[in-house]
Amino acid sequence: MQRRIFSWGMVLATLLLPxxxxxxxxAPTVIAVPQMATPENVATPAGDxxxxxxxxxxxxxxxxxxxxxxxxxxPANARVYGYPEATAPSFAQWRKTGAKTLVxxxxxxxxxxxxxxxxxxxxxxxxxxxxxxxxxxxxAEWRRAAHRCSDAVYAxxxxxxxxxxxxxxxxxxxxxxxxxxxxxxxxxxxxxxxRYVTAGDSTVLTPRLSPDGGHLxxxxxxxxxxxxxxxxxxxxxxxxxxxxNSMSFAPAFSADGKRILFSMATGGDTDIYATDxxxxxxxxxxxxxxxxxxxxxxxxxxRIVFESDRSGTAQLYVMNADGSEPRRISFGGxxxxxxxxxxxxxxxxxxxxxxxxxxxxxxxxxGASERILTQGMQDExxxxxASGRDLLFQRSEGGRTALNIVSIDGxxxxxxxxxxxxxxPDWSSPGS
Amino acid sequence: MRRTIISAxxxxxxxxxxxxxxxxxxxxxxxxVGPGGQxxxxxxxxxxxxxxxxxxxxxxxxxxxxxxxxxAAAQATLTAQARWxxxxxxVRARIEGHADERNPRDYALAVGERRATAVxxxxxxxxxxxxxxxxxxxxxxxxxxxxxxxxxxALNRRVKIELMR
Numbered sequence: 396m397q398r399r400i401f402s403w404g405m406v407l408a409t410l411l412l413p414x415x416x417x418x419x420x421x422a423p424t425v426i427a428v429p430q431m432a433t434p435e436n437v438a439t440p441a442g443d444x445x446x447x448x449x450x451x452x453x454x455x456x457x458x459x460x461x462x463x464x465x466x467x468x469x470p471a472n473a474r475v476y477g478y479p480e481a482t483a484p485s486f487a488q489w490r491k492t493g494a495k496t497l498v499x500x501x502x503x504x505x506x507x508x509x510x511x512x513x514x515x516x517x518x519x520x521x522x523x524x525x526x527x528x529x530x531x532x533x534x535a536e537w538r539r540a541a542h543r544c545s546d547a548v549y550a551x552x553x554x555x556x557x558x559x560x561x562x563x564x565x566x567x568x569x570x571x572x573x574x575x576x577x578x579x580x581x582x583x584x585x586x587x588x589x590r591y592v593t594a595g596d597s598t599v600l601t602p603r604l605s606p607d608g609g610h611l612x613x614x615x616x617x618x619x620x621x622x623x624x625x626x627x628x629x630x631x632x633x634x635x636x637x638x639x640n641s642m643s644f645a646p647a648f649s650a651d652g653k654r655i656l657f658s659m660a661t662g663g664d665t666d667i668y669a670t671d672x673x674x675x676x677x678x679x680x681x682x683x684x685x686x687x688x689x690x691x692x693x694x695x696x697x698r699i700v701f702e703s704d705r706s707g708t709a710q711l712y713v714m715n716a717d718g719s720e721p722r723r724i725s726f727g728g729x730x731x732x733x734x735x736x737x738x739x740x741x742x743x744x745x746x747x748x749x750x751x752x753x754x755x756x757x758x759x760x761x762g763a764s765e766r767i768l769t770q771g772m773q774d775e776x777x778x779x780x781a782s783g784r785d786l787l788f789q790r791s792e793g794g795r796t797a798l799n800i801v802s803i804d805g806x807x808x809x810x811x812x813x814x815x816x817x818x819x820p821d822w823s824s825p826g827s
Numbered sequence: 828m829r830r831t832i833i834s835a836x837x838x839x840x841x842x843x844x845x846x847x848x849x850x851x852x853x854x855x856x857x858x859x860v861g862p863g864g865q866x867x868x869x870x871x872x873x874x875x876x877x878x879x880x881x882x883x884x885x886x887x888x889x890x891x892x893x894x895x896x897x898x899a900a901a902q903a904t905l906t907a908q909a910r911w912x913x914x915x916x917x918v919r920a921r922i923e924g925h926a927d928e929r930n931p932r933d934y935a936l937a938v939g940e941r942r943a944t945a946v947x948x949x950x951x952x953x954x955x956x957x958x959x960x961x962x963x964x965x966x967x968x969x970x971x972x973x974x975x976x977x978x979x980x981a982l983n984r985r986v987k988i989e990l991m992r
Contacts, residue, residue: 572973645933663944665937686937732931746931
């Protein structure tokens with residue numbers, strides 16, 4: 396079944412992307428992820444190391460399966476190996492499973508109470524190790540170490556960053572629409588470790604994680620006027636981004652986390668500003684009449700894509716980081732909004748607004764090759780996965796709003812399960 | 828005593844035109860002494876709001892698409908609201924702008940601000956002191972009507988005048 400879904404996805408990808416991507420995508424790699432070993436079974440607060448070794452392999456196999464780019468064998472029906480084989484597997488035996496690659500590893504208790512989690516990726520045909528990673532973590536952090544192993548394996552096999560050790564910030568919604576309660580929530584990208592960051596006493600919007608994962612910029616209606624706030628994820632230092640009573644919104648971090656873009660509205664005119672994360676060095680970047688909002692930095696920080704209705708309807712524009720040389724890039728005969736620059740710099744994801752609804756699409760950073768990826772009536776707010784291949788977005792239908800993932804290579808969206816309705820997703824940078 | 832104020836409000840309603848009764852009630856020194864020797868309760872803000880609605884037809888104006896243009900109906904309503912606000916200068920008004928769900932979230936906030944500003948500017952041109960007015964945008968966060976029908980969207984593209992003490 397796994398294989399059938401995969402082939403179907405490949406066919407679709409091939410149809411949609413005849414040139415570059417199809418040439419890159421080779422036949423699906425079959426990868427074996429057997430249960431990991433431990434040199435000595437030692438009790439830890441998170442369970443015995445032997446048990447954790449099993450869990451780690453479970454998480455890695457689940458991560459790699461969810462990529463839908465790899466066919467995974469194990470750990471359930473794969474041979475169990477001993478500690479010495481973690482670094483020196485019996486290649487001949489593993490080749491018989493039909494796998495092309497193999498992930499081994501071990502979990503070892505350290506004298507200081509922490510764990511060493513090590514993982515190795517082997518090329519079975521060549522009979523050699525092609526990647527290795529080791530992490531020293533507290534027993535409670537074993538899951539994070541497993542996700543980092545998955546990232547290393549995926550990066551080596553797919554040639555682009557993994558996104559398994561990432562977090563998703565979003566707005567959890569409850570209650571009737573006219574008195575909606577909104578709280579910022581966070582979870583790991585596999586849905587584990589779900590937690591609420593704000594209390595729900597004020598309406599909050601558009602959480603954005605800093606690239607180092609330590610801070611959150613968001614919009615709050617606390618005090619009446621919507622304004623951008625910056626908060627430490629430990630719950631400390633929650634403060635307005637810029638002083639004063641002005642109405643500000645649409646925060647976006649630069650890739651290095653040093654600058655924050657946002658919009659400020661005064662007298663019916665909304666413009667884009669940049670500031671340092673400490674609120675200093677405020678710089679106005681647009682000055683045209685009308686609405687300029689939803690800014691997003693290019694990954695190298697040199698350019699900004701944003702939404703403006705200076706032409707009469709909302710369209711996408713790219714300008715230099717200092718605000719110079721704005722140039723319209725959307726010409727698809729519709730309205731466009733909420734642009735997001737991909738981590739590899741190639742693509743701009745957006746919401747397209749036409750008579751048939753709001754839909755998610757991508758175009759190249761020059762505005763070429765526009766493609767629509769979703770078919771809902773109310774799909775909006777795209778956010779990139781670190782891989783640059785998947786987009787997280789919100790879909791509203793039948794009065795409910797949920798987070799979904801869609802691949803830019805095509806295929807139907809997959810819904811992300813959250814405890815309540817979810818909107819305004821933001822996918823963190825890898826390893827943050 | 829409550830009855831006295833309500834009948835005053837009814838009187839206002841029937842007489843039409845911005846009688847400053849509500850404002851007088853707000854401005855009157857407190858405690859006031861009523862016929863029974865008891866201080867009358869001040870009118871609630873809901874009663875004051877109802878008085879403005881009764882006198883100016885509505886506390887809402889509506890917009891097309893993502894625009895902030897005030898059509899003839901909106902201008903007529905706002906002209907009447909301005910008259911009421913001038914007559915009740917002790918009442919402060921918060922102008923709340925809203926957009927429909929067919930706008931991305933950030934753009935909706937900007938559209939709401941632009942609509943609220945258009946309404947404030949019109950009221951100021953009609954002689955309402957700017958200091959009496961504040962504006963806020965709710966973007967698409969507080970729809971008046973649930974659903975995605977054209978009718979629902981039209982009813983959500985609005986500015987509401989919310990009176991405050």
